[in-house]
Amino acid sequence: xxxxxxxxxxxxxxxxxxxxxxxxxxxxxxxxxxxxxxxxxxxxxxxxxxxxxxxxxxxxxxxxxxxxxxxxxxxxxxxxxxxxxxxxxxxxxxxxxxxxxxxxxxxxxxxxxxxxxxxxxxxxxxxxxxxxxxxxxxxxxxxxxxxxxxxxxxxxxxxxxxxxxxxxxxxxxxxxxxxxxxxxxxxxxxxxxxxxxxxxxxxxxxxxxxxxxxxxxxxxxxxxxxxxxxxxxxxxxxxxxxxxxxxxxxxxxxxxxxxxxxxxxxxxxxxxxxxxxxxxxxxxxxxxxxxxxxxxxxxxxxxxxxxxxxxxxxxxxxxxxxxxxxxxxxxxxxxxxxxxxxxxxxxxxxxxxxxxxxxxxxxxxxxxxxxxxxxxxxxxxxxxxxxxxxxxxxxxxxxxxxxxxxxxxxxxxxxxxxxxxxxxxxxxxxxxxxxxxxxxxxxxxxxxxxxxxxxxxxxxxxx
Amino acid sequence: xxxxxxxxxxxxxxxxxxxxxxxxxxxxxxxxxxxxxxxxxxxxxxxxxxxxxxxxxxxxxxxxxxxxxxxxxxxxxxxxxxxxxxxxxxxxxxxxxxxxxxxxxxxxxxxxxxxxxxxxxxxxxxxxxxxxxxxxxxxxxxxxxxxxxxxxxxxxxxxxxxxxxxxxxxxxxxxxxxxxxxxxxxxxxxxxxxxxxxxxxxxxxxxxxxxxxxxxxxxxxxxxxxxxxxxxxxxxxxxxxxxxxxxxxxxxxxxxxxxxxxxxxxxxxxxxxxxxxxxxxxxxxxxxxxxxxxxxxxxxxxxxxxxxxxxxxxxxxxxxxxxxxxxxxxxxxxxxxxxxxxxxxxxxxxxxxxxxxxxxxxxxxxxxxxxxxxxxxxxxxxxxxxxxxxxxxxxxxxxxxxxxxxxxxxxxxxxxxxxxxxxxxxxxxxxxxxxxxxxxxxxxxxxxxxxxxxxxxxxxxxxxxxxxxxxxxxxxxxxxxxxxxxxxxxxxxxxxxxxxxxxxxxx
Numbered sequence: 001x002x003x004x005x006x007x008x009x010x011x012x013x014x015x016x017x018x019x020x021x022x023x024x025x026x027x028x029x030x031x032x033x034x035x036x037x038x039x040x041x042x043x044x045x046x047x048x049x050x051x052x053x054x055x056x057x058x059x060x061x062x063x064x065x066x067x068x069x070x071x072x073x074x075x076x077x078x079x080x081x082x083x084x085x086x087x088x089x090x091x092x093x094x095x096x097x098x099x100x101x102x103x104x105x106x107x108x109x110x111x112x113x114x115x116x117x118x119x120x121x122x123x124x125x126x127x128x129x130x131x132x133x134x135x136x137x138x139x140x141x142x143x144x145x146x147x148x149x150x151x152x153x154x155x156x157x158x159x160x161x162x163x164x165x166x167x168x169x170x171x172x173x174x175x176x177x178x179x180x181x182x183x184x185x186x187x188x189x190x191x192x193x194x195x196x197x198x199x200x201x202x203x204x205x206x207x208x209x210x211x212x213x214x215x216x217x218x219x220x221x222x223x224x225x226x227x228x229x230x231x232x233x234x235x236x237x238x239x240x241x242x243x244x245x246x247x248x249x250x251x252x253x254x255x256x257x258x259x260x261x262x263x264x265x266x267x268x269x270x271x272x273x274x275x276x277x278x279x280x281x282x283x284x285x286x287x288x289x290x291x292x293x294x295x296x297x298x299x300x301x302x303x304x305x306x307x308x309x310x311x312x313x314x315x316x317x318x319x320x321x322x323x324x325x326x327x328x329x330x331x332x333x334x335x336x337x338x339x340x341x342x343x344x345x346x347x348x349x350x351x352x353x354x355x356x357x358x359x360x361x362x363x364x365x366x367x368x369x370x371x372x373x374x375x376x377x378x379x380x381x382x383x384x385x386x387x388x389x390x391x392x393x394x395x396x397x398x399x400x401x402x403x404x405x406x407x408x409x410x411x412x413x414x415x416x417x418x419x420x421x422x423x424x425x426x427x428x429x430x431x432x433x434x435x436x437x438x439x440x441x442x443x444x445x446x447x448x449x450x451x452x453x454x455x456x457x458x459x460x461x462x463x
Numbered sequence: 464x465x466x467x468x469x470x471x472x473x474x475x476x477x478x479x480x481x482x483x484x485x486x487x488x489x490x491x492x493x494x495x496x497x498x499x500x501x502x503x504x505x506x507x508x509x510x511x512x513x514x515x516x517x518x519x520x521x522x523x524x525x526x527x528x529x530x531x532x533x534x535x536x537x538x539x540x541x542x543x544x545x546x547x548x549x550x551x552x553x554x555x556x557x558x559x560x561x562x563x564x565x566x567x568x569x570x571x572x573x574x575x576x577x578x579x580x581x582x583x584x585x586x587x588x589x590x591x592x593x594x595x596x597x598x599x600x601x602x603x604x605x606x607x608x609x610x611x612x613x614x615x616x617x618x619x620x621x622x623x624x625x626x627x628x629x630x631x632x633x634x635x636x637x638x639x640x641x642x643x644x645x646x647x648x649x650x651x652x653x654x655x656x657x658x659x660x661x662x663x664x665x666x667x668x669x670x671x672x673x674x675x676x677x678x679x680x681x682x683x684x685x686x687x688x689x690x691x692x693x694x695x696x697x698x699x700x701x702x703x704x705x706x707x708x709x710x711x712x713x714x715x716x717x718x719x720x721x722x723x724x725x726x727x728x729x730x731x732x733x734x735x736x737x738x739x740x741x742x743x744x745x746x747x748x749x750x751x752x753x754x755x756x757x758x759x760x761x762x763x764x765x766x767x768x769x770x771x772x773x774x775x776x777x778x779x780x781x782x783x784x785x786x787x788x789x790x791x792x793x794x795x796x797x798x799x800x801x802x803x804x805x806x807x808x809x810x811x812x813x814x815x816x817x818x819x820x821x822x823x824x825x826x827x828x829x830x831x832x833x834x835x836x837x838x839x840x841x842x843x844x845x846x847x848x849x850x851x852x853x854x855x856x857x858x859x860x861x862x863x864x865x866x867x868x869x870x871x872x873x874x875x876x877x878x879x880x881x882x883x884x885x886x887x888x889x890x891x892x893x894x895x896x897x898x899x900x901x902x903x904x905x906x907x908x909x910x911x912x913x914x915x916x917x918x919x920x921x922x923x924x925x926x927x928x929x930x931x932x933x934x935x936x937x938x939x940x941x942x943x944x945x946x947x948x949x950x951x952x953x954x955x956x957x958x959x960x961x962x963x964x965x966x967x968x969x970x
Binding site: 020039040042043044046048049051054239240241243263264265266269270271273304418419 | 477542543544545546548549552574578579581583585588589591592626629630652
């Protein structure tokens with residue numbers, strides 16, 4: 001352990017000696033302090049806080065990410081190129097310890113810089129929040145500077161499947177002559193019909209009751225307001241692009257139901273509003289219905305049509321967990337930088353690492369190609385897709401690469417923090433497992449293996 | 464030559480050349496424009512950051528603008544709007560002369576994003592963002608682009624002025640409140656005091672008008688004289704202002720103007736004048752602490768002229784415009800009659816008859832030419848359109864509504880003529896109904912006498928428990944010459960005989 005820590009300490013010293021720590025720290029602090037002066041918000045305290053969180057944390061991630069990559073490539077590659085590594089490897093310290101020590105040094109350096117800039121962002125937000133009028137403060141504390149959990153209806157997949165099969169079995173004997181494509185089409189139509197029955201709120205009617213199980217969280221939610229987040233689709237576009245709707249919540253047939261005012265809402269949009277506390281029953285089930293006074297049906301999707309948000313914890317712990325996930329990304333970048341520097345010279349390693357980063361950032365293009373099943377283009381209007389012989393190789397490769405990228409990309413701490421969503425310890429643990437243990441572990445292992453087998457005595461690139 | 468001297472000479476030469484360029488730059492720009500060597504004019508009044516980015520980024524500006532645009536669309540698809548204002552700012556500043564960029568971004572904020580919010584004050588904020596983007600930034604760099612004026616005018620006319628958006632009343636109230644800070648509260652705007660401010664308050668308000676709302680009070684006065692009188696606290700007046708400013712810009716750069724753009728600007732003007740006629744008068748309701756709207760009858764002559772001019776100018780749409788013109792005249796006559804301005808109503812009725820001699824004035828009756836139908840019959844037919852073939856209770860409801868409006872005009876607006884007009888219409892509505900039912904069913908479905916209905920309505924308004932707010936009741940009692948509530952007996956019935964007022968007793 002001691003050699004490992006010694007190497008980590010040397011990395012720290014090098015960072016200070018090259019003034020990297022100071023420069024990056026100043027840049028980070030400047031971005032945290034300067035951004036609020038430059039950015040244009042939507043005019044609300046909530047909007048300002050959201051944009052501030054997004055831009056400062058985004059800038060911190062980019063600055064720190066690039067400096068991490070640069071440092072990781074430089075610290076190993078330049079040591080080798082300048083023959084300092086030859087002096088170290090002859091000491092009683094294993095190569096894997098050198099490699100890991102440098103990684104530990106970079107990651108701990110990142111942790112310090114992230115902690116410093118994160119503390120500034122947090123302090124800035126809290127300080128600005130205290131300057132706001134009480135009503136605005138309340139909005140911030142309830143909707144942004146908070147960790148909100150979410151609850152939705154149970155899955156209806158099995159019910160839909162069962163009902164579809166029932167109806168299909170009833171239909172089939174009466175249509176013996178139907179061709180296979182017709183049968184498939186009918187099966188699909190029956191399924192959509194059953195699904196629509198659960199989603200549609202007809203004009204002039206109330207929806208079926210949505211029963212949201214709050215579970216164990218309900219015990220701590222007594223006396224606290226909840227937030228309803230709804231979204232619906234419509235078939236007929238109204239001239240005003242908005243539709244009326246009102247919501248009821250409470251315990252049916254036991255208590256008087258709470259009813260929201262009639263709201264003017266646009267389709268295909270998430271609408272969020274507060275509902276009074278203590279409307280769920282003893283089992284933690286909150287029952288909600290929607291009244292549709294329009295002349296067109298409203299369709300609330302089963303997956304994200306109705307969601308209840310509730311306070312799960314404070315912002316500070318959530319913020320720390322969010323920074324934790326960002327640190328996991330930095331650890332991965334440090335691993336990639338060190339791994340590439342294990343067999344490449346500094347400029348090539350830096351170029352290689354940035355190239356990899358570019359590929360990760362363009363994963364949307366790959367996802368598009370995988371979705372369309374080809375790299376030669378897809379006509380959405382006719383549904384026709386092109387074909388290339390390369391598709392046979394490229395598409396499976398893209399698919400595999402995307403799976404690897406998603407291991408790191410599936411987490412969005414900045415997004416969660418700016419929308420007041422909870423980042424649970426489980427999520428942080430998962431991020432650590434996927435990004436640090438799995439991805440960094442594999443890449444790091446490859447890097448260590450290459451570094452172990454590298455011949456230090458041969459002439460190096462720039463020496 | 465000494466190296467230091469050479470450097471100094473070269474430096475001096477560079478400075479001299481830069482100075483020379485700065486002197487001939489304006490002349491070069493004018494030549495570029497005159498010889499049509501460039502599609503766009505160089506940026507004027509641009510902040511340093513914008514000037515730098517537009518020059519330094521060169522062709523890459525478009526690329527960066529596209530990336531930002533894609534991000535904006537992605538965020539919008541995910542219902543994240545807090546960055547939109549910033550992204551729109553960057554996108555438009557990267558392409559400051561690309562008019563469509565300004566128009567799309569402003570439209571997106573005022574129309575697409577605003578309706579995503581259920582809270583009307585949130586919607587208003589986004590409508591304001593759209594207006595500000597065009598008015599404060601877009602026009603600053605594109606002062607001759609008629610489409611910008613047209614779009615800005617459209618936001619006032621349609622987004623704020625029309626009732627398509629459920630939040631339109633919030634917009635109107637908010638705008639009226641903002642304008643009240645420029646023109647003063649609870650009084651008609653006085654443009655002269657803003658053109659020649661005489662005290663600090665007036666100077667501050669004139670500065671607010673120029674700096675924040677980017678409006679010139681002198682030009683406002685010209686607009687008012689040409690198209691008004693306009694109520695500057697309402698959005699229609701501002702739509703007319705920006706459209707008129709667009710026409711002025713067009714007249715200063717005739718070579719760059721498309722005739723279609725001119726037609727759209729003129730259309731905004733006459734349509735807004737029509738809206739101003741219908742509800743272009745602001746009535747402050749101090750009891751409900753909000754504004755209410757009434758028709759602006761003084762604008763009728765100029766609106767009529769604007770329609771006639773538009774029909775001349777826009778040949779392809781002449782028939783549509785003339786139909787709208789005729790409908791406007793019908794409304795004008797009816798409104799004047801309703802406000803008991805019978806002489807004016809008669810004059811405009813004759814004008815309508817002369818202008819559209821072959822058009823019928825009563826819907827569904829093709830023989831009802833203005834020359835054959837009297838003004839009284841025409842006004843009555845307008846009410847009958849609402850109550851035609853309707854049952855007794857519905858007609859009674861209509862009459863009660865007219866009487867209620869009569870008292871409301873008296874109490875809130877202080878308009879005795881209008882109040883009398885409503886009462887006269889109620890009388891005619893009852894007479895028309897009674898003549899329609901005939902004597903055979905009179906006993907079964909006849910209406911009570913008008914004074915009975917009137918007394919019932921008045922009692923309801925003056926009821927201390929269920930009636931109008933106490934301030935309105937007090938004003939109404941004073942206007943009707945009724946005793947004060949404290950002087951009346953415990954019953955809530957209104958005395959038939961008026962006796963005394965609710966004025967404080969003399970000491």
